[in-house]
Amino acid sequence: MSTVSSTEYDPVLIAILQRQLDHISLQMGTIMIRTARSPIFSQSHDFSCFLSNADGETIAQADGLPIHSGSGGFAVRAVLRDFAGRIEPEDVFILSDPYAAGGNHLPDWTLIRPVFVDGELIGFCSNRAHQSDIGGGAAGTYNAKATEIFHEGIRLPVLKLIEKGQLRDDLWRLLLLNSRCPDLLEGDLGAMIGSTRIGAQRLADIVGQLGVKKGNAYLDALLDYGERRMRQAISELPSGTWEGSDVSDTDCFKIVDVETRVKLTIDGDTMTFDFAGTSPQIRGFKNSGIANTHSAVYCALSAFLDPDIPHNEGTYRCVKIIAPEGTTVNALAPAPMTMNTVYPAIDIMNACWGALAQADPERACAGWGKSVFGISSGKKPSGGVFVLYHWHGSSGGGAVKGRDGFPTTSHQMTLGGMFIPNIETYEQSYPMRVHRYQMRSDTGGAGQYRGGTGVDYVVDVLAGGEHLLRGEGARKPTGAGVNGGQWGAKGSIKAFDLGSGEELACPPYGVEEVEPLHLVIEASAGGGWGHPHLRDPDAVLRDVRDGVVSRQSALQTYGVEISADGKSVASTETRGKSLAATPHVQ
Template identity: 50%
Template sequence: MNPALDPIALALVQSRLDHISHQMGWVMTRTARSPHLTQSHDFSCFIADARGIVMSQADGIPIHTGGGGFAVRAILRDFKEAIAPGDVFLLSDPYTAGGNHLPDWVIARPVFVQDKLVAFACNRAHQVDIGGGAAGSYNPTATEIYHEGIRLPVLKLIEAGCMREDLWRLLLLNTRLPEGLDGDVRAMIGSTQIGAERIALLVEEVGADRAGEFFEAVLDYADRRFRASLSRLPKGSWKAESPIDHDCFQPVDSVIAVTLTMGESGLIVDFEGTSPQVRGFKNSSVANSTSAVFMALLAFFEADLPKNEGAFRSVEIRLPEGTLVNARPPAPMTANTVYPANEIIQAIWRALAQALPECALAGWPKGVQVIMAGLRPNGDRYVMHNFGSAGGSGAIEGRDGFNMIGSLITLGGLTLPNLEDYEQFYPVRFNRQEFRCDGGGPGRFRGGTGCDYEVEVFTPADYSYMIGGIPGGRSASFGVAGGKPGLTQEPTISVVDGRKIRPTNCDVERLGPATYRTLTGGGGGYGDPKMRDPSSVLRDVRDGFVSVGGAEREYAVAVTSDGRGINEAHTSQLRGA
């Protein structure tokens, strides 16, 4: 760090950058049109410096922002000197534009102060529909990226303050929901305008000639903090892997394998041994895999670590080409933010737990993604993402897992929607959204339970469903320090004609009015379940998280038949006291 910079001023600059990220997010939440953005926050705002290095990723979802630098550096690569005040860029492609997957569009606005490029204000948001072979643009039948929707290289959407109307018409022509996309992308543009104005004000306050020094110092501080965290690891190597057991078309025996090596200069994260890319859309891009690595590392260590790209100067990532973590074109990859990323993170956590067992994190379940698309009674089209069907998180030392939380790759950044609002937006009625009983992995600290979620769909609809693992198969979550895994997910669709469908992995089909129900997966437990405080077990029984039978079977706690007390004598006998 430059010793001439006041540490207090430096801390304020970092806080201002993070606050600006949040301000962009608030603008987006209040102005976007689609419920999955306004209700569930399936977008993320971040700020990069003039070199394309992310300085703040305080808003939104970690899997969106950790690889944000790839997108901005693609702009700098493709447009070089043709970046001017008033320009706004758009991109999505994972092979050519630094994208993670096609539905996540990036709006990036360069920030100029005194005619000098100083930063980029960016918003990466998941579009409800970008064409492709399935409404909602999660196409489980895709075998090429061309089946997944429109591919956007780095494009100048706004030039010198003027919208390129020809390009805008092209975008609206390639979606099933043009009105929604129109409103959502305009909200993204507006959020980056607010961000750019705030960044320019910050630069003017610290001095345009010194802003670069402050920005570099912010990155340097993150570097020092993360190196200090890594210094807790002994020198050595640790291996782990996570399974991919279905490629959307058939069962497979694939793995994401990782070797962590701690040396003198930093940490090497090597995915040598990872299985080749698969036929279906469970492949990952470089930006997405890198983001998952960064997320896994930041989540494992101290909670107050700075969240910017400077933190990873001491990390070398090796992603073998042609594998699940770095697929060659034209492999499809829309599911990469949910499924491969999930396994990348958990493989790294397993490896790190070998080096620092006291910091071990129990596993989270695989996701259940179901999208319904059809017509409202007035003839308008809709696409509904079931973000309310969330699983439980893994436990850690000192805390039970969250019973119901956005999937692992969001770390809670994806919020649960208001079901009453959804019933106004879509032709549906929710029958239940409650915590699952006995779903969480037993442990001294219990895994999150997952939920029991049921929604009636009143109109015929196209269903796209993507199940993270084979229902009834091995659990994606895992216990640590003697804890046990949570239960797997169990989705069903009951059609009014009497059919009962049990989605086994990935498919797209047209169904009449139906009821969709899923028991989502539970998180893994931490520690020996028989060491759990009996009063905590009793509370779980009273709350419906654990059954009376489960309390005795898993925790060796005998709860009275009315569920209101503990049979102390029987419990002592069960625990061998």
């Protein structure tokens, strides 16, 4: 329960303070984009900035990816645990390990800087960022052949990277030595350090203006306010128990069902997610640690409920998560888990969304298409290693009430927070040539609000090396429709030797040695929301003009006939009968 009543603190000051802290996170992100060396940061924004109080509870996380920052408190509390009594001004800590340090997966390195005012620890500023390469069995950090975490790259417990303002040169050299891209890593770590320095200065200024005692009290009040808002939102839902699940059909080595199952219980103003019945941890690298599982649940819940609820850790005090040890949602060492921020995080979200949709169908979130794009890496002509993420092959997002799904966006657990880079800039940064990049037709799940289409992505990778495959969305539709909406289309991936034209093997997951190759991706599509015959006919006409819905589908699926000149629409008799037969769908 909340420890502070709503009348004890000035509500206007609480609102202003939350906005100020959120803005600090945004400032840190801007610094990171402008100073980081890797395109994965400067263009794609695969990092997150967040602030914590002195107890390690997250108080602001306005900038970045929810799957990153939702588990940030685990990492900060690991610093408090491992360095109790040894945290000094101008220290900076670094960590990554999901078992020992509250990390989510190894490529996400977290820099954590303590913040002091008048000699007293008042909080922390953190930046969690996905590094281009951390060693291990495959360039680019995703080793689909891994069967132990030791195959996935360097593991970082909580370490002091900077001690009382002095960089530890020995540790710095160790980190650079364990990356195939030390030039990128050195610049990116510098950007992370700079972002936390500015963030710490801003946080110290705000708390200093209030005074340490009052400032700390108001930081706690922010958490209490978040808790009250969440309890209020939960209490507006019906009490009861509902179940949801999602199933992957591969453990990265063979075709097998891997189920994520959840039982949602709402009891007044509290909520419990119980993952009993989820499949045992698997051989491949799609296992989740406890911090990542919490983050995935929070991500699903934040997308489902009122977006104005503060995204601080107090918000989730009334949410209980039961994740049995030894399952894919709470794997035991040394299970590999580099893929966990994507899968099973998305599977966890889908299971939670399925259960939540039964509690409140109007807020239901349609499923996003699961990815079929991978990563290419190889030698640069000038020396060194390039790591090319094929973000442009990203899938379509699921629809919600009032909005169509994004036509293409990064993985579902980013909720649109990761950017798709500019094609021309990417061609200048990597040895590649893009032949086609366009939205697919008749693929987005039909509905009152249509699912995102996904894209056709055709590209030549002009240098040989490795290609890392991940085709979760290539064998079956994965973007579930809701409330009468249809599922989005599945995706596909094909690869050909650029010289001979020979088609190459594309298993669901793999690390393949390749020569220059021609890559053809049909990205999977998101699900629709509501019955297709409830879609505004003018919206169907716009889709036809845009080429994302064909005239035939407009007629057969949406019950809308387009005039010969493409300027007007008419509803068919079938559409009218369907609408009359489904009055419950709004």
